[in-house]
Amino acid sequence: MTERGRLGPVEARRVAFDEPFVFAAGKVLPQWELAYETYGTLNAARSNAILICHALSGHHHVAGWYADNPRNVGWWDNMIGPGKPIDTNRFFVVGVNNLGGCHGSTGPASLNPATGEPWGADFPVVTVPDWIKAQARLADHLGIEQWAAVVGGSLGGMQALQWTIDEPERVRHALVIAAAPKLTAENIAFNDVARQAIITDPEFHGGHFYRYGTRPQRGLRLARMLGHITYLSDDQMAEKFGRKRRAGAGSYGFDVEFEVESYLHYQGDKFAGVFDANTYLLMTRALDYFDPAAPFGDDLAAALARARAGFLVVSFSTDWRFSPARSREIVNALVKNKQAVSYAEIASQHGHDSFLMDDRYYHAVVAAYMGNVQT
Amino acid sequence: MSHALKRPDFAVIAGWMKPGESVLDLGCGAGELLLLLAGRGLRGWGIERDPGHVLAAIENGVNVIQSDLEAGLAGFEDDAFDHVVLSRTLQTMRHTQQILAEMLRVGREAVVSFPNFAYWKNRIAILNGRMPVSEDLPYQWYDTPNVRFFTMLDFESLCSDMGIAIRDRQVLDDKGALVTEEHNFLGSLAVYRIGRGG
Numbered sequence: 335m336t337e338r339g340r341l342g343p344v345e346a347r348r349v350a351f352d353e354p355f356v357f358a359a360g361k362v363l364p365q366w367e368l369a370y371e372t373y374g375t376l377n378a379a380r381s382n383a384i385l386i387c388h389a390l391s392g393h394h395h396v397a398g399w400y401a402d403n404p405r406n407v408g409w410w411d412n413m414i415g416p417g418k419p420i421d422t423n424r425f426f427v428v429g430v431n432n433l434g435g436c437h438g439s440t441g442p443a444s445l446n447p448a449t450g451e452p453w454g455a456d457f458p459v460v461t462v463p464d465w466i467k468a469q470a471r472l473a474d475h476l477g478i479e480q481w482a483a484v485v486g487g488s489l490g491g492m493q494a495l496q497w498t499i500d501e502p503e504r505v506r507h508a509l510v511i512a513a514a515p516k517l518t519a520e521n522i523a524f525n526d527v528a529r530q531a532i533i534t535d536p537e538f539h540g541g542h543f544y545r546y547g548t549r550p551q552r553g554l555r556l557a558r559m560l561g562h563i564t565y566l567s568d569d570q571m572a573e574k575f576g577r578k579r580r581a582g583a584g585s586y587g588f589d590v591e592f593e594v595e596s597y598l599h600y601q602g603d604k605f606a607g608v609f610d611a612n613t614y615l616l617m618t619r620a621l622d623y624f625d626p627a628a629p630f631g632d633d634l635a636a637a638l639a640r641a642r643a644g645f646l647v648v649s650f651s652t653d654w655r656f657s658p659a660r661s662r663e664i665v666n667a668l669v670k671n672k673q674a675v676s677y678a679e680i681a682s683q684h685g686h687d688s689f690l691m692d693d694r695y696y697h698a699v700v701a702a703y704m705g706n707v708q709t
Numbered sequence: 710m711s712h713a714l715k716r717p718d719f720a721v722i723a724g725w726m727k728p729g730e731s732v733l734d735l736g737c738g739a740g741e742l743l744l745l746l747a748g749r750g751l752r753g754w755g756i757e758r759d760p761g762h763v764l765a766a767i768e769n770g771v772n773v774i775q776s777d778l779e780a781g782l783a784g785f786e787d788d789a790f791d792h793v794v795l796s797r798t799l800q801t802m803r804h805t806q807q808i809l810a811e812m813l814r815v816g817r818e819a820v821v822s823f824p825n826f827a828y829w830k831n832r833i834a835i836l837n838g839r840m841p842v843s844e845d846l847p848y849q850w851y852d853t854p855n856v857r858f859f860t861m862l863d864f865e866s867l868c869s870d871m872g873i874a875i876r877d878r879q880v881l882d883d884k885g886a887l888v889t890e891e892h893n894f895l896g897s898l899a900v901y902r903i904g905r906g907g
Contacts, residue, residue, distance in 0.1 A: 646767075665774060666784040669754055672731060676767050677774040681760075695760055702767040 336424065338417030342398030344371050344408070348438060349475050355433070355468065361458035364447055368472050369431040369438025370394045373414065374422035376476070382709035383478040384425045385469060386410065387486030387493035390561070390617045391609060393437035396429030397422075412692040419701035424709060425482065433468045434460040434616040442612030443544065453612075455541020460616055462492055462624045466500045469493075473504065482707050483507035484643075487689035488656065489617065492624050495664065498641035499626050507707050508641075509700065511648040512689040514660035515634050515667070516625040521655065524564055525618040528557035532611045541612055550611045555602035557614060562601050567652035567685035634667040644674035646703040648696065650688035651681045676703065717885030718796060718822045719745055721900045725820065725877065726751055730791035733816060735778055735808075736798035738762050740771035747771065754790075756782075779804055782811040789815045796822045797845075797898075800855040806871060813873065813905050822900040827860035827893045830883065844883040845897045861893045868903060877902035 348369050355363040371394050376383060386396045388409070397408035397415055414420045414427055431439040434457060442457040473481065484494040484505050491513025498508045517525075532538060535553030539546055566574075575594035590596050630636035645668055649661035658679045668675040678699045682688040688696070719742050726732065728750030734743050737755025739762055746753050754772040757763050766773035779802060793816030795808065800823050802808055812819040824845035825831075831841035840850045848855065861880070868875055880888040880896035888895045 662776075662784055669774070670786055670789065672752060674772055675754075675774070676763075676772055677776075678760075678763055678767070679775045695764070698764055699767060702764055705768065706770045 336417050336421055339415070340398075341373055341408075341411070341415035341422055343401035343404075344373060344395075344398030345400075346371055346394060346438065349472065351471055351475075355464075357458040357464050358461045359459050363433075363440060363458065366433065366440040366468070367438070367444075368394075368433070368440075368468060369435075370472060371396065371398075371408075371429045372476075373397055373427045373429075374425055376426040376478070377709060379709075380477055380479065381482060382425050383473075383476070383481050384420060384427045385473070385481050385484045385497075386414065386420075386427060386429045387465075387469070387484065387490035388429070388432065389486070389488035389490045390614075390621070391605070392490065393435060394429040394431040394439075395437070397427070410690065412690075413697065413700065419697045420485065420704055421701075425704075425707075428472070428476065428478075430469055430472055432460070432465045432617075434458075434613055434620075436610035436613040441610065442541070442616065443610050452542075452544040454544055455612060457612060457616065459619055462489075462496045462620055462626075463500055465493055465620070466496050469497075470501055470504065480504050480506060482709060483509060483704070485509040485511070486513070487511040488513060488686065489621055489624075492621075495638075496624075496626055498643040498645075499637055502640045502642045505641075505643045507646070507703075508643045509646045509648070509703065510661070510664060512650055512653055512656055512661075512686060513647075513664070514656040515627060515663050517622055522622050524560065524655075525622055528560050529615055529618055531556035531560070532614060535611075538611065541615075543611070549606075551606040554609060554611050554614060555599075555606035558605040558609075559598045559602040562598055564655045565686040567654065567683055569652060570683045570685055573683070634663060635670045638664075638667050638673065639671050641668075641673060645676070646700070647675060647677045648689070648699065649677075649679050650684070650686070650696075651679060652683050653686045653688060655686040716741065716796075717881050718879075718898055718900050721879040721881075722794060722796065722820050722822070723749060725902050726792055731789075733785070733790045733793045735793065735795045735812070736801075737766060737771070737773060739765035740769045740773060742794065742796065743771040744769055778802060778808060781807060782815050785815040787814055788817060791817050793819045794821075795819070796900075797824070799823045800857045800859070803856060805857060806867070809867075809871060809873065809903075813903070818876065818902060818904040820900065820902055821864075822898060823859070823864065824855075825861050825880070825893065825896045825899050826858045827862065828883070828897045829894050830897070832894075843897065861896060861899045864899070864901070868901075872906040874904045874906040875901055876904050 350367045355366045395408045397411045399407045431437045442453045446453045484497045486494045491510040494508040497505045532553035535550035537548045538550040578593040627634040627637045649658035665677045680696045732753040734755040743753040758777045763775045793812040834841035879900045880892040881898045883897040
């Protein structure tokens with residue numbers, strides 16, 4: 335590993351594509367933009383590029399910080415940087431905000447040229463394969479013919495998996511972390527409750543709340559609170575909160591009394607203040623629809639047979655949203671195909687959120703794998 | 710490859726395999742055998758429980774799957790591999806018959822190596838009233854990972870009971886030299902190549 339240091343300051347960039355984007359659902363964006371960031375240096379052979387795919391609420395600001403806002407540190411800064419597991423001294427790392435997002439790429443809050451108003455609920459429903467197609471155009475723009483690796487956790491891991499199927503020649507390695515080959519009924523049920531919280535908020539206005547200068551914050555807040563419960567583990571919540579009360583508790587009422595309530599309200603408020611409700615609907619729907627095996631007779635091995643990448647699959651022991659057993663489905667399919675794959679099951683108490691944590695063994699595994707990724 | 714030199718059974722195992730074949734190595738450690746076999750043109754995957762070994766195997770660039778063998782090999786298809794290897798690990802496992810059956814389900818054939826408890830030095834240790842500690846049984850009784858103590862004759866008897874065919878057998882002494890006679894007495898480490906009987 336090279337010398338460890340801090341990345342940054344970094345700059346967000348934007349690229350406009352003056353060409354139509356046709357979604358899997360059939361709808362078309364006449365032109366579109368992607369927000370992205372890059373760290374490190376693309377080598378002369380353009381062979382050291384790594385794509386980082388984000389999860390439900392992520393974006394292109396993956397690592398480093400902004401000169402005008404040093405406290406805004408990228409969401410995976412513990413993983414990416416000089417001397418870190420994904421080492422920017424060796425690799426050229428690209429973070430991107432997906433289509434339908436709310437951090438700079440074309441999304442529901444962007445103006446629909448046909449109406450001059452924000453797209454709102456009319457923004458096309460976007461799928462994981464749509465994102466791969468858009469990210470591939472970003473790769474073209476950056477002059478990257480083949481990624482040394484595509485990396486992601488959760489919904490980001492699903493994109494890494496989809497890349498190997500949709501663009502097999504353009505991915506040498508895929509790091510599929512805390513992911514699953516498709517959602518279970520229980521997963522979809524959680525997403526549905528989250529969406530219903532948003533859609534039934536009177537401020538949602540059928541997705542056209544921009545028109546009314548309002549936001550469905552209550553629904554979004556509930557959706558995020560529910561999500562947070564599923565990202566944590568029972569053990570971790572017991573340890574972090576237990577039945578701890580706030581000062582002045584014991585009022586026999588329904589105000590915030592237990593610490594866990596306080597935590598969830600804080601997380602919900604923080605999120606609802608900044609995130610776009612339509613983006614939340616789109617991202618959760620993309621999760622629901624994700625099922626790369628479906629076009630192959632529900633045979634995941636058949637879907638992955640075209641992949642040329644080497645794989646690192648990682649899961650976390652207390653992740654019940656996408657449990658280790660789900661990652662093993664991916665591993666088993668790859669082994670069935672006699673494809674290159676390593677799998678680590680990390681003992682961690684942080685549930686699904688573990689993939690964002692600075693766990694020594696987890697990071698050592700990623701660093702070890704990346705150490706063998708040729709540039 | 711210095712580890713491989715210290716593991717004379719690896720040469721025996723490699724000798725039973727051909728380039729282009731596939732191998733599943735159960736309890737693969739840091740992937741030393743898989744590295745040796747990759748150098749000979751085989752494609753391999755390892756299963757390992759210990760996080761430190763998994764990390765070392767990934768560093769070594771071999772395919773390793775972190776999993777506990779006691780949970781069996783569910784998830785792997787029948788006949789998925791040409792060979793399944795269990796080297797110096799059978800004596801550490803509780804579900805002896807289950808793992809042997811599973812190996813011969815997912816593998817066309819299997820290799821099992823284990824320390825021979827009937828090795829003459831072990832017998833002398835017992836006669837002197839102590840549990841044996843040797844090159845191939847290097848642990849004290851109180852810190853050994855081994856939970857099964859058995860001899861070549863015991864193993865062959867179990868194979869017979871389970872309808873497992875013994876296709877080949879190589880026996881090494883505690884210096885790694887090939888034993889050619891009185892195997893169950895002179896052999897410290899036994900390496901068997903087994904297949905489905907009948």
